[in-house]
Amino acid sequence: MTGWTRRRVLGAGAAGLLVPSLVHARPRRRSRLVLLGTKGGPTPNRFRAPASNLLVVDGEPYVIDAPDGVASRLVQAGIDLARLRNLFVTHNHSDHNAGLGALLILAWGSGLQDQVDLYGPAPLRRLVAAQLAANAYDIQVRRAEEGRPPLAPLVRVHEISAGPAMARNGVRVRCALADHLTVPNYAYRFDTPDRSFVFSGDTRPSEALIALARGADVLVHEVMLPSALGGIVDRNAPRVIDHILRSHTTTEELGRVAAAAGVRTLVLSHLVPAFPSITDDMWLEGARRHFSGEIIVGRDMMEL
Template identity: 45%
Template structure:
């Protein structure tokens, strides 16, 4: 099993250095995507992965940096030759979102179905995730959702177990006992991070309330030092710092903060990075 970082930045604003949040878990030819930030389909192709091999898409929560290209990924995988079913999982209102996505794409979809493609809607197996638990199980793999702490949004982290190895992707979350428990004994924990000391620069020029955003970060995101604490508590082998806010902070600074409490391997995510999970 392999973890591929498709996008390592955090937040809704595009930048020139990092793509929006998305990861892929690859086992054999099968691809399981967690979060669908802007550009996810292109990043999959840039990583040398075939869109037609998409087997599941898991959305952690419905902020735009995590779901902006959900519809585009499914649609483009289909035009790239998808013929196998795809499990699509995420919090409500996932089913309504997929309904609207298919309606918006109807002119193109109907034309391509006339050309002999299988019906796109028939390939999508939807599961709205309202509580923690197993969301996908196959003879080779189990994917489990765990509650994340990202108010006011319902949010989930996901754990993928296969071949006696495991990886957990936190999505957006404050430091959370539930995420630590989900990651217990995992080989790799991919955890979001932000730097409180750099928020002023980040929030300069925003059209939202600065004080409100500062409160949001404090209660709904995790600084790198706390991510290290979670990794230590969970007993993971490797901590991958991801969803980087700000995206351009020096990697050594991220590692310095996270290593205050975690003495395992620490990796600062980069776009298209490939990490064996074993």
């Protein structure tokens, strides 16, 4: 709802007058986006948590990706883990799913009673079964000692393919297979009663993602800054920089993606590398060359 507000204006006299003003009332939004983490890659650092997102629509939480620490981040964002219902995994790299088993067991320990629908690419079903098996001892003793329900029947895994993924409570979710080299990655689009959001997961520039994101209000997209990649040193992975260059999107490419999709707001997340020495202007420069809409450099726990 939008409308004009009335503002009390104190004139020279004693009486205040109520006059129409040009202050535009900010509509109360039904959707809330929280960037739970904004760094790319599995290695923890002190500055940013691994990338994941929380969308809340009419009070219902939707979680996109489950990296290490996601359960704590959700609680910091005000989410009762027992209310976890909708979980979307973009792909099965550890910086996107290392916290999956922990999230399920901790939601269960927080009083989960209803079903959790979990969406993502294969082999998600096998990974979830393995996580439940890894936690079998804790589940068994808590069931016996605390009277909790079994966890496995509460978790419903949907191994998805491109197209419609879910429609419920006024929220429609579609996904597209982006291009993350050898690892299938689904980008998700959420059409809600007031805004549309697209989450890229990990991808190099992808026509399928551009089509999915066409006209969206908010595109949360991964990004890398090639000029800073030389600072990444990993003795165990001599080809890591080559891997990054081939499977991710540069700031400049991202500007072109956002322009082609015609989105309103571009949010940079899954920053690679996530060095604090990289300024916002350095992240923005390449994207700005090609995209004239709003661009936001994501920060952990930022709300939009």
